[in-house]
Amino acid sequence: MKFSESERRILRALQxxxxTSNVELAQKVGLSESPCFRRVKQLEDTGVISSYAAIVDQRKLGLDVTAFVQVTLDQRSEPDTEAFLRAVxxxxxxxxxxATSGDYDFLLRVVAKNIDDFADISMRRILKFPGVKNIVxxxxxxxxxxSHVLPT
Structure with a gap:
């Protein structure tokens, strides 16, 4: 999909x-309010902007551990994979x-309160997901x- 420079500025600003209010956004990207609003609406309607969210600091919620978990499935049948994905x-x-190529099938980013919490999540939950053979x-x-800001 090709974007105009105005749309790129809108996407950068909203990310x-x-x-940002439409008035502020229009000023920031150099458009009048009505065309700016129409372009944002078009970006939303086409799914380029899929949602809006608050970005929360995980540590301020007491989630001090971030782990990357490589998951290998026992069998790669479609029902097993679908059951695994539902559990995820x-x-x-x-x-x-x-879903990845290479030595393992999936890569997960997992957050936990502490190492004991992560041990519980990995050993009592993830390892028991359908089809899981091994995790690292x-x-x-x-x-x-x-960053949550995609290059435009």
Whole structure:
């Protein structure tokens, strides 16, 4: 999809602050209010802007541990994979899940209160998800970059 420079400016501005009013947004991107509103609405209607959300600091919620969990499934049958994905969707501590190529099938980003909480999540929950053969966990020691702003 090709975007105009105005649409790119709108996307950058809204990714930085989704609560920007239409008046502020129009001023920031150099459009009058009506065309700015129409373009935002079009970006929403076409699914380019899929939702608006508050970005919350996980540590301020007491979630001090971030782990990346490599998951290998026992069998790669469609029913097993679908059952695994349903379990992933239901687990609140799993923030992201990616199907991957390479030595494992999925990569999860998991948050937890502490290492004991993570041990419970991994051993009592993730390892018991349908089809899971093995998991390997790697812990984040420091967040170097965490961005929610996509390049436009």
């Amino acid at each position: 930085q602050n989704g609560r 969707e239901l687990e609140d501590n799993i923030m992201e899940c990616y 966990s790697t812990f984040s020691l420091q967040t170097v970059k965490l």
